[in-house]
Amino acid sequence: MKDISNITTPSLANIARPAPFELTLPYGDFRFSQRLYEVIHDWGIPTEMEVTYLKRYLPPTGGKALDLACGAGRHSVGLALTGHTVTGIDIGGFTIDLARLHAQSHNVAVDFRVGDIRSMPLPSECDLAFFICGQMTHLSPEDNQAVFKNVFRALRNDGAFIIHLEKLEPEDRLNRTFWYREIKPLYFENPSLVHREQYYFPTEQVKLIRDFAIDSVTKASALFGYSEKEYTPDDIERLAARSGFKVISHHGYYDGAPPRADSRNGIFVLKKR
Ligand SMILES: C[S@@+](CC[C@H](N)C(=O)[O-])C[C@H]1O[C@@H](n2cnc3c(N)ncnc32)[C@H](O)[C@@H]1O
Incomplete structure (x- = not known):
């Protein structure tokens, strides 16, 4: 069959231009959540390195962590394995079912819940909340503001909120x-x-x-x-300030290296102060 990928059509001039964030994917649909997982799960990202990075912001054991848009729970399970209490939240029913199986197979307890991180009540007095691996860039500034405010309420004083952004x-x-x-x-x-x-x-x-x-x-x-x-460092400062957070670090990757002009990733650490 003829390869039709990347056949470009000449112009978008005659098509009504949509507005940013006008459309969203049906993340809350169970079968969509399954298909999405199947399309993206083998993306080859370094879970261990990410979990090691997250642990910097928790006590050695017995901390309380909140995994936002947790997917199949790879970070939640990693943290639970070192004795932390973790809540993982995702809007996709399929991924939460998978996350529960994942925790069971490692013999750890994680409180996995189906819900929308913009609006659902979150646990309180957490040491750490993290919203990492791509999802933040898919939410509008208004939706992210709602997430930040929700997370602010969930953290103890001086608790850390870690976000990961990717450049276009x-x-x-x-x-x-x-x-x-x-x-x-x-x-x-x-x-x-x-x-x-x-x-x-x-x-x-x-x-x-x-x-x-x-x-x-x-x-x-x-x-x-x-x-x-693409959220710039200034966008993050604004979102943080409006919800009561202070940005305390900005890294280029999960190895903790400083950001460079050509860094594709940005990892920001916000504190509730
Ligand atoms: C790219 S996956 C990342 C999953 C996980 N953080 C990881 O790194 O493996 C993005 C996840 O965000 C979830 N998601 C999207 N919008 C959400 C929302 N408003 N509330 C909760 N979860 C959401 C999707 O269901 C999907 O599982």
């Missing part, structure tokens, strides 16, 4: 359209043929994806989409 790549800063064929299905039960529109909003530093997906077997079709924002 040059190809994210383009307006373009193209067709591609999914290898693993994300939108429907079977792989889809997807018409992707990508918009870049330079003022907001937001990439928006609007996908029109057609299930290759059932021919069902629907529109999906999401946004991804």
